[in-house]
Amino acid sequence: MTPLHQLRAGIIGTGFIGPVHIEALKRLGVTVNGICGSTKSARKVGDLWGIPEIYGDYDREAMYASPNIDVVHITSPNKVHVEQCLSALAMGKHVICEKPLGMTTKETQLVVDAVRKGGKRGPVFAVNYVCRFFPAILQMRAMVARGDLGKIINVQGHFFQDWLLHETDYNWRVLASEGGKLRAVGDIGTHWIDAVSFVLGAKANSVFAHIETFHKTRKRPKGEVHSFARADRNKLIDYKVDTEDFGSVLLKFGKAGHGFADGVHANASISQVAAGWKCSLSFGIYGTKGSVRWDLQEPNEIILGRRDEPNQILQRGTPGFLEDVANFTDYPPGHAEGFNDCHKMHYRAVYEHIASGKKTEPLFATAADGHHEVKLCEAILQSSKAKTWVKV
Structure with a gap:
């Protein structure tokens, strides 16, 4: 199994939940290499957490193209989830998307189809139902x-x-x-x-x-x-x-x-x-x-x-x-273990599934669940x- 610290993450979104993902990943030893959002907020969050690659002006495509990012965490508003998921999957990135997966089932079916098309060797996809x-x-x-x-x-x-x-x-x-x-x-x-x-x-x-x-x-x-x-x-x-x-x-x-x-x-x-x-x-x-x-x-x-x-x-x-x-x-x-710890455990399960070549049990919510x-x-x-x- 690939050590978790060799997997590298990029985060889209700088609101309440984005830094929650960042903190949990850092506790796991996962390197967070990229942050994407408005230029001002991306710079602020990147500087605070020591994230080297800053993608302002919501330039997610540039972040997806980075060879230093393996897993994309989508923590943006609901209306852009599906398009951001589909672009990341097309670039071969693993994805953890905040819930809900999308605005309509017509949209979310596209994600299910894209994940299914990737097959056993395709990217891992999870929806962030951390509870x-x-x-x-x-x-x-x-x-x-x-x-x-x-x-x-x-x-x-x-x-x-x-x-x-x-x-x-x-x-x-x-x-x-x-x-x-x-x-x-x-x-x-x-x-x-x-x-x-x-x-x-x-x-x-x-x-x-x-x-x-x-x-x-x-x-x-x-x-x-x-x-x-x-x-x-x-x-x-x-x-x-x-x-x-x-x-x-x-x-x-x-x-x-x-x-x-x-x-x-x-x-x-x-x-x-x-x-x-x-x-x-x-x-x-x-x-x-x-x-x-x-x-x-x-x-x-x-x-x-x-x-x-x-x-x-x-x-x-x-x-x-x-x-x-x-x-x-x-x-x-x-x-006590609580909200931040369940995020950590969720990402550990997803990243272990990636690192094992999909050999661990996928307890996390899938695209089909979302x-x-x-x-x-x-x-x-x-x-x-x-x-x-x-x-x-």
Whole structure:
């Protein structure tokens, strides 16, 4: 296997999530050789992180042509994901693309086709559904697949944030033209759905949804604002909101490979206007023998529920939350691992898959997985409009 530090990365995008990728890669020993964005922001991020190749004026083609970059990380706004993915794949670069993979399934199918065309010797492609690599997610996945919880009955949960609570809160994701027609459910709800799908080992095949826009009109600055940053409230203009603030989604899942989670029903509440909730991706999986519950804001603990025995709190690194995730956790019990660590574990899995010549198990989300999530988004929009179940 090629040592990971011999693989070299290039990053497109300098907003909130771009430096998260950079930090995780540097922790793995991966060299980040290129950064691409506006000239000013690319220079600023490049200087901060010691990145030698600066590609200003969004000149991604020049970065793709660099012989010093093997893997491209796409952390740009949603509307340009597909064209940037296709160009990188055409240049023979491996790709890790932020979610969602694209704006429509017509677009994302092009990526699926391009990856398939590359075949076994073609570039590796991953979508950045990093929640799969929280140790708790992997632990619950192992428990479900083994039958520890019995036959799975249903899943319930939520993903709540409050960073877009006020009418003056603004980010490009609020605009359908920039982020897609589905915002809260598309941006954070798909993280919830992908994590639950991964744990169950099954994909959602039909949905019933209701979405709402509370702020019909918002106020925005004349320029752009990075995710989670505050705008200058003295220089704001009104604009009509064409994406949702919150929603409720019912899902029916298909068959699981192991047989313990066939035809599971799930329900999720999604909101970016839930005051007091910063980043709470939470769900419970309920089976005939027991249940597991987890929240991203308390990532190192799983609540194990039983009917006829005492409930337990499983802590990462201790018995019951140790052996199944040994390859995806680096620190001893009590030394918390969270958001930045799951990014590191995700990129380690992708880069090891590249280094091994695709011989490791691809636990990460593929182009086909990313395409399916966009299918779900389109079905959710259709369901909310028609007020009926829609097949995916």
